[in-house]
Amino acid sequence: MTSTMGPSASFRLTTDMVPERDRVEITREVYGRTVLKVDLDPLAPAEVDMRVRALPGLGIATGSSSEFRVHRSTSLIDSDDLILLALLDGTSVMKHRGREEPVGNGRALMMSGEEVGLNLIGPGGIRFVNMSFSLKQLSPLIGDPASVLMRPLQTDAGAMRLLLDYVQSIHEVGDTLTPETWHLAATHIFDLTALALGATRDAAEIARGRGVRVARLRAIKADIIAHGGHVDLSAEDVATRHRLSSRYVRKLFESEGTSLSDFMLRQRLVRAHRMLGDISHAGRSITDIAYEAGFNDLSYFNRAFRRRYDATPSDVRAASVKSVGTATDEEGKL
Template structure:
């Protein structure tokens, strides 16, 4: 598997007779590893992403029944199913739990289960986690299985909002940023599953939030247009709290955003595919509207001018 694999699945793009099989092969094998039986004409529009140890699917679906059948059981899977709108019934380990309209729950991937999406369909966020990677963050995963939790508050909301945000960013993120995002998702999932204030050897709520905000900034290139108020609103925080998160690391939001813009500019200057572009164009693409300011900030950061960095890269 590549570092990150993604695609959009729209069943309307396929002949009706092929839609169920497409769903089985794509959604039913990539994310949840289930068999699917449609209960009505199949209509699905979802974004699917596979990362090492993590599968994500977000979108909408018509009603169907998903069976976690014996041939597809994976003892290393832990599944999160969240109904943002619509309703579903989960059957697992002899228990039945509805997760309609703003509820989520976890299921183990090592036993047979059933997910029944009710008439009217559902808007959802579904994820599969590697149990080996998640267990060190939460201790005993069994304690959180089949325990419905609201999607509109607390750590679960933070997790789902973050996943939706990076799904929207899509291919604007580099593979390196996706790897970082996967770490954030594991942290936030652990918090949503009831981990204590410290997770993953000291990563806590504040750290998880700061990492989520940083990834959000990276996804948008660190542009000046992204204000503290914008970031705070997207993460359901106040701007003052966002600033304090960065201050806790001995920096500031503006310094972090400037650093990301400079890193982006440096990357383009040393990339041969950008050799024909002017430094002014590169500065603009990196989020700088003032060339003089860009030159000063770049020299302070790299102790060299943009022209020097480009010339050195071309010699190599």
């Protein structure tokens, strides 16, 4: 299990890092009791790999899980949060408020954290996006929270699809984001959730104005960053992955006074700069690093790098080597 404390608390739980005899208990304590306040009983060998992030009024968990019986008893209830259960792969059955509904196959469900419930994860396990929302913060955006509980929500289109894509994308790069960016991201997540559930008229107008366009652009940028801004990733590729037209993707970047190609170039240069400044890559040639960063033309790489950083790739590498040498000399004097 790894964790990070910063503008938001986050950790990753993976059973591969835990002795087999302890997997069920650690999963139960760390995720079941800390995150969702539920009990977990394995129905197959326990395998879990998830990332969890806690923000003010919002919790996010993404990952995969083997087959479990997940249940909330009265003794574990300690909040009135609303919990969204969405599956990317696999199926489960939710029993809550006297009803039984499937989750998966393009459907998600919202349940109340202040009531008992049961979720049976199906054979083969699941890949999921789960979120918990402060009732106090979400209810003004959607009107009557009770109206959305145990109501099947389609995940393959509209605001719900955008919400899930956005959450996954921003979660992948979360530890690199500033506190201000995370605050903005949380606002967008609440906006998109309200739109997916049926926002009040005023909330919908606000959400469309500040959330949808920005969330789409943020998800696209996070996707490009995750792929290193690789040269083979075209506007058509990006558009297809996010279920948009390539023309709309280009217009999103134009709205910020830039272009998709410029943004991708910056990401490739950032990657190259990072490797050149990393002493662990000191044995590699600059040509090799440029190629790995997505540049097929070394002359173009050198020109673009110098325009971006006002220094040559050789300058950056030399400065990195010199700083390591200086640090070593200083240590020798102690």
